[in-house]
Protein backbone atom coordinates (compact mmCIF):
# COMPACT_ATOMS: atom_id res chain seq x y z
CA UNK A 1 0.00 0.00 0.00
CA UNK A 2 1.29 3.43 -0.88
CA UNK A 3 2.36 5.36 2.13
CA UNK A 4 1.19 8.93 2.37
CA UNK A 5 4.19 10.71 3.70
CA UNK A 6 2.62 13.47 5.71
CA UNK A 7 -0.80 12.99 7.16
CA UNK A 8 -0.88 16.31 8.91
CA UNK A 9 -2.52 19.11 6.95
CA UNK A 10 -2.55 22.84 7.23
CA UNK A 11 -5.35 23.92 9.55
CA UNK A 12 -5.33 20.69 11.59
CA UNK A 13 -5.56 20.82 15.34
CA UNK A 14 -2.56 18.94 16.63
CA UNK A 15 -1.03 18.05 19.97
CA UNK A 16 2.69 18.21 20.59
CA UNK A 17 4.05 14.87 21.78
CA UNK A 18 7.65 15.82 22.54
CA UNK A 19 9.77 18.81 23.45
CA UNK A 20 9.12 21.83 25.63
CA UNK A 21 5.48 22.22 24.57
CA UNK A 22 4.52 18.59 25.10
CA UNK A 23 0.79 18.21 25.64
CA UNK A 24 -0.10 21.59 24.20
CA UNK A 25 -2.40 21.88 21.25
CA UNK A 26 -2.61 24.30 18.38
CA UNK A 27 -3.50 24.79 14.76
CA UNK A 28 -1.06 23.95 11.99
CA UNK A 29 -0.06 27.14 10.18
CA UNK A 30 2.37 25.73 7.71
CA UNK A 31 3.87 22.45 6.60
CA UNK A 32 7.48 22.50 5.57
CA UNK A 33 7.63 19.44 3.40
CA UNK A 34 11.28 19.83 2.52
CA UNK A 35 12.37 19.60 6.15
CA UNK A 36 9.50 17.49 7.49
CA UNK A 37 8.50 20.11 10.02
CA UNK A 38 5.39 22.06 10.86
CA UNK A 39 4.63 25.46 12.29
CA UNK A 40 1.93 25.35 14.93
CA UNK A 41 0.15 28.50 16.00
CA UNK A 42 1.37 29.73 19.38
CA UNK A 43 3.62 26.74 20.01
CA UNK A 44 7.37 26.32 20.21
CA UNK A 45 7.74 30.08 20.36
CA UNK A 46 11.19 31.56 20.09
CA UNK A 47 12.27 35.13 20.60
CA UNK A 48 13.77 36.93 17.69
CA UNK A 49 15.25 40.37 17.57
CA UNK A 50 13.70 42.50 14.90
CA UNK A 51 15.87 45.19 13.51
CA UNK A 52 14.55 48.71 13.28
CA UNK A 53 13.16 49.36 9.83
CA UNK A 54 13.44 53.10 9.80
CA UNK A 55 15.91 55.48 11.30
CA UNK A 56 14.94 56.48 14.80
CA UNK A 57 12.79 53.36 15.21
CA UNK A 58 13.68 50.93 17.95
CA UNK A 59 14.37 47.30 17.37
CA UNK A 60 12.01 44.92 19.08
CA UNK A 61 11.96 41.41 20.38
CA UNK A 62 9.25 39.44 18.71
CA UNK A 63 8.12 35.92 19.37
CA UNK A 64 7.64 33.64 16.42
CA UNK A 65 6.77 30.01 15.95
CA UNK A 66 9.72 27.72 15.40
CA UNK A 67 9.20 24.59 13.33
CA UNK A 68 8.38 21.34 15.14
CA UNK A 69 9.32 17.97 13.72
CA UNK A 70 6.25 16.48 12.12
CA UNK A 71 6.82 13.19 13.95
CA UNK A 72 6.41 15.03 17.25
CA UNK A 73 2.86 16.14 16.62
CA UNK A 74 -0.33 14.12 16.44
CA UNK A 75 -3.62 15.13 14.89
CA UNK A 76 -6.43 15.55 17.41
CA UNK A 77 -9.50 13.42 16.96
CA UNK A 78 -12.68 15.04 18.29
CA UNK A 79 -13.56 11.85 20.13
CA UNK A 80 -10.32 10.44 21.42
CA UNK A 81 -7.71 13.17 21.37
CA UNK A 82 -4.26 12.79 19.83
CA UNK A 83 -4.20 9.90 17.43
CA UNK A 84 -2.42 8.36 14.52
CA UNK A 85 -4.01 9.07 11.20
CA UNK A 86 -5.07 6.30 8.86
CA UNK A 87 -6.08 6.59 5.25
CA UNK A 88 -9.26 5.05 3.98
CA UNK A 89 -9.82 4.77 0.26
CA UNK A 90 -13.37 5.73 -0.54
CA UNK A 91 -13.98 5.26 -4.24
CA UNK A 92 -11.60 7.61 -5.97
CA UNK A 93 -10.85 9.71 -2.95
CA UNK A 94 -8.80 9.07 0.11
CA UNK A 95 -10.09 10.20 3.46
CA UNK A 96 -8.14 10.53 6.64
CA UNK A 97 -9.47 8.59 9.57
CA UNK A 98 -8.66 8.23 13.23
CA UNK A 99 -6.81 4.97 13.81
CA UNK A 100 -8.50 4.52 17.17
CA UNK A 101 -12.19 5.08 16.44
CA UNK A 102 -12.36 5.25 12.65
CA UNK A 103 -13.86 8.72 12.66
CA UNK A 104 -13.14 10.84 9.58
CA UNK A 105 -10.69 13.58 10.39
Ligand SMILES: [Zn+2]
Pocket residue numbers: 077078079080081083098099100101102103
Ligand atom coordinates in the same frame (compact mmCIF):
# COMPACT_ATOMS: atom_id res chain seq x y z
ZN1 LIG B 1 -10.83 8.93 17.29
